Amino acid sequence: MKREVVIFGAGKTADHARFYLDHDSPYEVRGFTVDRAFLDRETHAGLPVVAFEDIERTFPPSRCEMLVAISYVRVNAARAEKYAQAKAKGYALATYVSSRATTWPGLLIGDNCVIHEGCIIQPFAEIGSNVTIGSGAVIGHHTIIKDHCFISGGATVSGNVTVESYCFIGAGATIRDKITIARGCVIGAGALVMEDTREKGVYKGQAAMPLPRSSDELRAI
Ligand SMILES: CC(C)(COP(=O)(O)OP(=O)(O)OC[C@H]1O[C@@H](n2cnc3c(N)ncnc32)[C@H](O)[C@@H]1OP(=O)(O)O)[C@@H](O)C(=O)NCCC(=O)NCCS
Numbered sequence: 001m002k003r004e005v006v007i008f009g010a011g012k013t014a015d016h017a018r019f020y021l022d023h024d025s026p027y028e029v030r031g032f033t034v035d036r037a038f039l040d041r042e043t044h045a046g047l048p049v050v051a052f053e054d055i056e057r058t059f060p061p062s063r064c065e066m067l068v069a070i071s072y073v074r075v076n077a078a079r080a081e082k083y084a085q086a087k088a089k090g091y092a093l094a095t096y097v098s099s100r101a102t103t104w105p106g107l108l109i110g111d112n113c114v115i116h117e118g119c120i121i122q123p124f125a126e127i128g129s130n131v132t133i134g135s136g137a138v139i140g141h142h143t144i145i146k147d148h149c150f151i152s153g154g155a156t157v158s159g160n161v162t163v164e165s166y167c168f169i170g171a172g173a174t175i176r177d178k179i180t181i182a183r184g185c186v187i188g189a190g191a192l193v194m195e196d197t198r199e200k201g202v203y204k205g206q207a208a209m210p211l212p213r214s215s216d217e218l219r220a221i
Contacts, residue, residue: 002028008068010044017069061090072150080148
């Protein structure tokens with residue numbers, strides 16, 4: 001018997017989450033919910049869309065769990081707000097860990113997390129609540145990712161790191177071992193972070209530079 005779940009959101013992040021839940025989880029997605037102000041259709045992808053304000057009437061928390069599937073807007077604050085509101089309404093929040101991710105026994109992970117395919121979460125790592133980790137990201141041993149973080153695909157968070165709450169780590173970024181990423185930081189795609197960061201800091205790496213020639217002029221490719 002599958003567990004029933006309703007998804008908060010009806011955009012691409014919600015569609016992405018629904019795909020995973022449909023194909024690789026013990027959950028059956030029963031519908032979507034959005035704030036009434038954003039309710040512009042009755043169905044989405046073949047399922048009902050219900051105003052969040054009235055969600056308990058259609059999908060009561062006694063029967064249905066919820067997954068808040070919105071991205072990292074306002075450095076994850078938007079997702080955190082809906083996470084808190086869903087909990088206040090009495091919903092249990094679903095966590096999805098891809099069957100194609102590598103995890104180990106004893107993993108501590110909170111609710112409303114989405115762990116995509118190809119992630120490696122090493123032993124003794126801890127993941128808080130309301131955390132998304134994109135495909136292929138590596139979370140090293142004894143590293144702690146606190147609540148409301150978004151770790152993009154391909155990022156490497158080395159061992160013994162603490163990522164405080166409300167951080168965003170961009171695609172392919174690398175965080176060296178034994179440092180702390182302070183609360184509310186944004187680490188840009190491809191950045192290499194070698195020391196502790198400051199709260200709400202924004203860090204960027206070195207962007208690729210165009211060579212003054214076209215690909216027609218290359219000898220080896
Ligand atoms: C770092 C980042 C957050 C900055 O965002 P922003 O404030 O909108 O900054 P802008 O795009 O205006 O760029 C500001 C400057 O930094 C540079 N820059 C931006 N991101 C960069 C990056 N990742 N690496 C190197 N340089 C970068 C820009 O070229 C620009 O340089 P300029 O001032 O010389 O023109 C953003 O560019 C980024 O990397 N986001 C992460 C994207 C990502 O990983 N998405 C995955 C989602 S799943």
